[in-house]
Amino acid sequence: MSTLRETGMRWIEKWLNYRPMTVVSILMGFACAKIVYRLYIWPYFLSPMRHAPGPPLGHPIYGQWPEIIRNEAGVVQREWAKKYGPTVRAIGPVGVERMTFLNPEAMHKILISDCFDYPRPKFMRNILGLTAGFGLLTNTGDVHKQMRKALNPAFSVANLTAQTDMYYEPINSLVKILKAEIGDQANPSEGKIFTMYDWLSKVTLDIICLTAFGYDTDSLHNPDNELADAYHHLLSLQSGKNLASLILLMSVPGFPSLMKTDWLYKRRHWFRVWRFLAPIEILLESMRRIKTISSQILRERTQETASLIAAGDNTLRRDIMSLLVEARLRESKDGFKMDDAMMLEHFLTFLGAGHETTASGIAWTLWLLAINPEVQQKLREEVRMHLANNPTPDYKSLKQMEYLEHVVMEALRLYPPVPMTLRKATKNDYIDGIMVMKGTIVYIPIRVVNTYQGFWGADAEEFRPERWEKLPDTIHPTLSFMSFIAGPHHCIGKTMAVVEMKAVLAILISQFSFEPAYPGQKAKPTTAITMKPEDDLPLRVKIVQ
Numbered sequence: 001m002s003t004l005r006e007t008g009m010r011w012i013e014k015w016l017n018y019r020p021m022t023v024v025s026i027l028m029g030f031a032c033a034k035i036v037y038r039l040y041i042w043p044y045f046l047s048p049m050r051h052a053p054g055p056p057l058g059h060p061i062y063g064q065w066p067e068i069i070r071n072e073a074g075v076v077q078r079e080w081a082k083k084y085g086p087t088v089r090a091i092g093p094v095g096v097e098r099m100t101f102l103n104p105e106a107m108h109k110i111l112i113s114d115c116f117d118y119p120r121p122k123f124m125r126n127i128l129g130l131t132a133g134f135g136l137l138t139n140t141g142d143v144h145k146q147m148r149k150a151l152n153p154a155f156s157v158a159n160l161t162a163q164t165d166m167y168y169e170p171i172n173s174l175v176k177i178l179k180a181e182i183g184d185q186a187n188p189s190e191g192k193i194f195t196m197y198d199w200l201s202k203v204t205l206d207i208i209c210l211t212a213f214g215y216d217t218d219s220l221h222n223p224d225n226e227l228a229d230a231y232h233h234l235l236s237l238q239s240g241k242n243l244a245s246l247i248l249l250m251s252v253p254g255f256p257s258l259m260k261t262d263w264l265y266k267r268r269h270w271f272r273v274w275r276f277l278a279p280i281e282i283l284l285e286s287m288r289r290i291k292t293i294s295s296q297i298l299r300e301r302t303q304e305t306a307s308l309i310a311a312g313d314n315t316l317r318r319d320i321m322s323l324l325v326e327a328r329l330r331e332s333k334d335g336f337k338m339d340d341a342m343m344l345e346h347f348l349t350f351l352g353a354g355h356e357t358t359a360s361g362i363a364w365t366l367w368l369l370a371i372n373p374e375v376q377q378k379l380r381e382e383v384r385m386h387l388a389n390n391p392t393p394d395y396k397s398l399k400q401m402e403y404l405e406h407v408v409m410e411a412l413r414l415y416p417p418v419p420m421t422l423r424k425a426t427k428n429d430y431i432d433g434i435m436v437m438k439g440t441i442v443y444i445p446i447r448v449v450n451t452y453q454g455f456w457g458a459d460a461e462e463f464r465p466e467r468w469e470k471l472p473d474t475i476h477p478t479l480s481f482m483s484f485i486a487g488p489h490h491c492i493g494k495t496m497a498v499v500e501m502k503a504v505l506a507i508l509i510s511q512f513s514f515e516p517a518y519p520g521q522k523a524k525p526t527t528a529i530t531m532k533p534e535d536d537l538p539l540r541v542k543i544v545q
């Protein structure tokens, strides 16, 4: 009897001695069971979405991610849509299910009628906030509604019309630079190869800085301008690999808040230790520089606008920042309130969302014109006819150039600068007859919708601007062309971007011809949040007489 008691005591003593290890073992066992459940049991045997059409589930940890980031944005998903139809289920990293819907009814639910139930996923808001401000892109619900209401007047057609003349100084500067460089060639009639995206990125930065903040970067002549240089560094980080590292980091609990601290900024050199994290140091440094310059511009605009209002002077600036400062100073009746910190976030959003997207849109249009010389010639004839009487067309005159409008829309359809975006289901819900579970990532397939044969016909992937003269009946008016998406979160800068693209293209096409830089050249879109040309788009540019 006593031996039995002694043995029992010895076991208890032993268990107590080893308890920490036991606890750790139990926790590890639990974690392993959870991983096995998430990666192998849920997606294969339990998920109600497992019967939805789609490709095989792919790698157990990365899902279909490797295939997606190795390819051009939207192309893998386009092949899936061709093979499996308008509803596709795929698996992202760590077993997270991703649903894609192309049908307008499903899109309407996700983006318009039930949009509050489908916000942008948190990791995406954190990344967007870090690089493009915590404003419209990161808020949702009532806060977002109020922000939109406050910002909408600045993007009205009336205000855009008043701003169009600001576009032409940067555009004409680019024309002069290209002409001078071509003129310096041994044989100017053969033109010169320019990496066009680089130049377009400068023009659009100069335009957005003038129209949004009344700030003259003049990066075309002054590449060392502080803001231009900081943006140049930031944009050099655009790649699928860097985006993947950033998504991983931003998914670590607490890391997004840490990224905003001075503490981490002072220790940013730590990221140099791991090569795959090194770009984070450049990101932190560039954003710090952009924020410092932005605060300085905001201070200047506030002081200037306040003294003009005090003096009863109505010759106020027409840039967006001055309009917002003016609205704040006059304290409009509808309770418009925006503090300096919020203004600064909007500043970052306009820069982040409105510069590189427009540059990519123009670059892809030039590429399509370079490989379709007959379209280029037809466009040149139209713009030359209009520019002969009016070399700096305003909003209304640009609208009258119909073929230009069709070329721009067709290029944005085939090469949307934002090729996809994401939403996350915040509750269990039925979409298109499929039970979509809370937490599922909904992939908004902008490029796939834009080129889906079910909407656009058999030639959906071809560049044919004439199709815009009469669109097929299968086209939904807002949900078959998704380059600016739809619903309460649709791009606030849509009209501004299209007008700016038209102004730049009209002037460039009237003066130059564009050809591929070498035989067999192929388009090389990046697979990051925005789709810019990875090689900065080298094109041969010639002066046309």
Ligand code: HEM
Residues within 6 Å of the ligand: 120, 136, 137, 148, 212, 349, 350, 351, 353, 354, 355, 357, 358, 361, 416, 417, 418, 421, 422, 482, 483, 484, 485, 488, 489, 490, 491, 492, 493, 494, 496, 497, 498
């Ligand atoms: C060709 C150029 C452009 C394209 C293709 C484009 C595309 C888009 C897309 C697809 C979205 C929705 C993203 C999402 O919901 O996840 C968006 C949102 C937004 N864009 Fe643009 N954009 C362009 C130019 C601009 C310009 C010039 C500005 C402003 C100066 C701008 C400001 C914004 C803002 C503030 C949002 C957030 C809207 C909200 O959530 O309420 N964009 N854009």
